[in-house]
Amino acid sequence: MTDAAPTLADPSTPFAVLDIEKARRNAQRLTARLAGQGVLLRPHVKTAKSVPVARLMLDGATGPITVSTLHEAEAFADAGYHDILYAVGIDPHKLPRVVELARRGVVMQVLLDTLAQARAVTEASTRAGVTIPALIEVDCDGHRGGVDADGAALLEIGAELARGGDLGGVLTHAGESYFAATPEARRDAAHHERDVAVHAADRLRAAGHDVATVSFGSTPTAHAADDLSGVTEVRAGNYVFFDLVMAGIGVCDVDDIALSVVVTIIGRTPSGDLMTDGGWMALSRDRGTAVQERDQGYGLVADLDGRMREGLLVTGVSQEHGIIGARDGAEVPDLPVGARLRILPNHACATASQHDGYHVIEGGTDVEGAIAVGDHWERLRGW
């Protein structure tokens, strides 16, 4: 350990670690994939909720971005981001905050899929004298919300927005692609998502409307898309961290996962498993891999230097306790009290949300083999 910088052995556990070498590589992979496809990348900041991570995703640029809360929108506007899409169906009660952002000069787009929301947005923007571009959410796989691309609601909402508001375009989200476990299935999902989005845009255009934005995205379909004709922008967020769910369907390798949680051994269970101070408060309750071919428990286990401890996984958690057990005949190593391990998450969005920031590392070890921790990057929280 050098005197210069703390290492992963120093901060009080549990804490979240972000390997920015991996995050940068993950970001570049999607940027490279989309280069030449004629689309804008509008990364979703909801996974990392961190301005420095967003900078890394956009190679230093301050936008465009997608957000999941108005709190993110406000914080990123404060940090100089001025092209923001709030990609959760707008609650009319939140419109005064949207208006306020628009007044500050932010191009603040909202999402909706009902006539009631379209009327509320039109009324609020007209009254305030600001422009609030609205995207119409179009369902492509029955996963969540959105109107039918072939239904009447699409055109009714489009007409309402064109009359008094600002019809920005259409948006799709292929939520079911998180369960698409083969490259072919994800490519099919991407093609279908694109076709639905473009079809909805074409119907609106045929009805006489301008449709500037055709917004497409999810980490699996963004990485699978090989023809984005008609799409204008791609949203994805998880890809910068990745996680065991994404590794489980083959979108990344376990080695690509940039987020982990450092925990300390505090004893053994009566049955001989390891007890740690990393419970669900540190790892989250997310069990995304439970429905996958290989259930990874509450996370896989690595040493402090990132090398995987094959056969070990977090088999149970309570609030501030984690239990590490073995499978496939592996043995539970006899690690002493005080030893530290890193846990790789099922779902990076959920695990990251349990922490107020990231201890940042950048690969390499110091002379004594310890990994130096650099900055602490803060995370946003709340709504």
Added chain:
Amino acid sequence: MTDAAPTLADPSTPFAVLDIEKARRNAQRLTARLAGQGVLLRPHVKTAKSVPVARLMLDGATGPITVSTLHEAEAFADAGYHDILYAVGIDPHKLPRVVELARRGVVMQVLLDTLAQARAVTEASTRAGVTIPALIEVDCDGHRGGVDADGAALLEIGAELARGGDLGGVLTHAGESYFAATPEARRDAAHHERDVAVHAADRLRAAGHDVATVSFGSTPTAHAADDLSGVTEVRAGNYVFFDLVMAGIGVCDVDDIALSVVVTIIGRTPSGDLMTDGGWMALSRDRGTAVQERDQGYGLVADLDGRMREGLLVTGVSQEHGIIGARDGAEVPDLPVGARLRILPNHACATASQHDGYHVIEGGTDVEGAIAVGDHWERLRGW
């Protein structure tokens, strides 16, 4: 809506609501249950993580309390609490913080179940010249950690502590009682937990040690115990809020649940369910009732005034979206965009941890039938 105070219709959703009338009633129920049993109540503050809630649990007194993190210990010490048990097996790396609390005059007890931890505590307290009473965790149901009440480790650790440190006593936690679905099963669990704790204490006494503390507890066994002979203190935390897991095993009624999350309808799914802005970020990923006889999804649904919407439950969540569906042939009501509902949690500890504070209500409605919100009580976060 009056001009005087905001109501549940005002704050931006999602947000956590605490009904302190119910919380006070829940607190009094356990206090009354333990009165006359000759034991100290040492409430666990890990569920609420809030100084005002702890005050309510102890009827204004500043201790004794149980904590799950040293951050809780430090914040409660700042608030005047000076008798604190940190009930997670001690990580030696955290001992400087424990020493610092002891130096401030806090009776700061730690928990351990290995010789290595006992040596670390003895060494740290000797070097600093402070007293750190240590409780030995004794396993009573194979749920988590703890030594065998009949094993050699108990006496070895006791001897190590008696030699150079401070053997405070023993502690049990009947974690399996959260799955005990009948009053008889919980009473049996309570008797067994008591018997194990007292037996361990007696073995230490027979070896010549003073054992001042025999610490017992979990919300289910604290409420089931009818004979605590030999026990000196009872720990429980969840009982002040309660939740659907506790209601599911019969420790409380759904009507006793003091914590809920207010969400807003933002649309409908293609299949006709309600879409809300309350996803796992607001509700947590906890699915504690999934293993119970009645699976309550991600939570049950009530109107803003607390009346249950029978047959409705949160059937799915993503980060900032919740889906409310019906079961048992119930119909999904046609609620408009902007309407608000309250969601009752599976697991109050997990749901509360998603929020930075509680909007406090105290029963009654104002003249227009709206429920007034009083203070905002802050919650602690981090380690």
